[in-house]
Amino acid sequence: MLISEIFHSPQGEGKWIGVPSIFIRTSGCNLRCWFCDTPYTSWEPEGEKMSVDAIMEHIAQYDCEHAVVTGGEPMVTHEVETLTQRLHTAGKVITIETAGTILQDVRADLMSISPKLSNSTPVKDPAWAHRHDARRDQPHVIHELIKQYPYQIKFVVDQREDLHEIEAYLERYPDIDRAHVYLMPQGTTAEMLNERMDWLQEAAKQAGCQVSRRMHIELWGNVRGK
Numbered sequence: 001m002l003i004s005e006i007f008h009s010p011q012g013e014g015k016w017i018g019v020p021s022i023f024i025r026t027s028g029c030n031l032r033c034w035f036c037d038t039p040y041t042s043w044e045p046e047g048e049k050m051s052v053d054a055i056m057e058h059i060a061q062y063d064c065e066h067a068v069v070t071g072g073e074p075m076v077t078h079e080v081e082t083l084t085q086r087l088h089t090a091g092k093v094i095t096i097e098t099a100g101t102i103l104q105d106v107r108a109d110l111m112s113i114s115p116k117l118s119n120s121t122p123v124k125d126p127a128w129a130h131r132h133d134a135r136r137d138q139p140h141v142i143h144e145l146i147k148q149y150p151y152q153i154k155f156v157v158d159q160r161e162d163l164h165e166i167e168a169y170l171e172r173y174p175d176i177d178r179a180h181v182y183l184m185p186q187g188t189t190a191e192m193l194n195e196r197m198d199w200l201q202e203a204a205k206q207a208g209c210q211v212s213r214r215m216h217i218e219l220w221g222n223v224r225g226k
């Protein structure tokens with residue numbers, strides 16, 4: 001499978017924020033969010049072809065219980081099934097980061113789903129905008145993922161108007177437990193995150209959801225390998 005990077009870092013968001021983890025970042029995505037913070041795995045996918053054996057050999061250097069399989073979109077390739085099975089056999093606690101548009105028969109201790117809202121559409125690229133909008137919302141995938149796995153749902157919120165769409169989304173999926181829903185500020189600097197966090201906390205309280213910091217951006221900004 002095409003691997004963009006493998007690194008060791010604390011998780012930056014959600015339920016296991018701060019937990020030291022091995023990140024395995026696959027390259028390739030079926031979506032093209034305009035704000036993608038890893039364009040080297042979506043708009044211009046790059047990386048090294050690695051076998052699952054080679055990935056397991058590489059991560060053996062880290063004495064670390066948690067593994068995060070992320071992307072790009074790790075669910076675009078069937079090889080993610082073998083990879084997560086091998087991670088499970090090795091005793092890893094597995095988080096999969098996905099936009100929730102594709103199903104694979106994977107092992108996961110936490111399915112971390114970031115649904116892409118209408119604010120993600122790359123409007124300046126009409127061809128991709130059409131494909132993106134046709135793919136970004138797959139209700140049967142969301143229902144299956146939250147039925148089959150422990151999960152968290154993470155929404156990146158850019159503007160207050162996004163909150164209406166999130167509320168409509170959650171009303172469409174009454175099987176989602178709002179205690180597992182995190183609202184997170186959009187931003188590439190600590191200042192941008194803090195400005196949005198000011199009003200996001202109250203909005204999350206009213207919606208019965210949680211907020212999540214984005215610790216990796218606060219600490220290091222929007223850089224690779226963190």
Ligand code: SF4
Nearest residue numbers: 029032033036042072
């Ligand atoms: S789904 Fe994730 S990796 Fe794919 S384009 Fe959107 S933000 Fe980037």
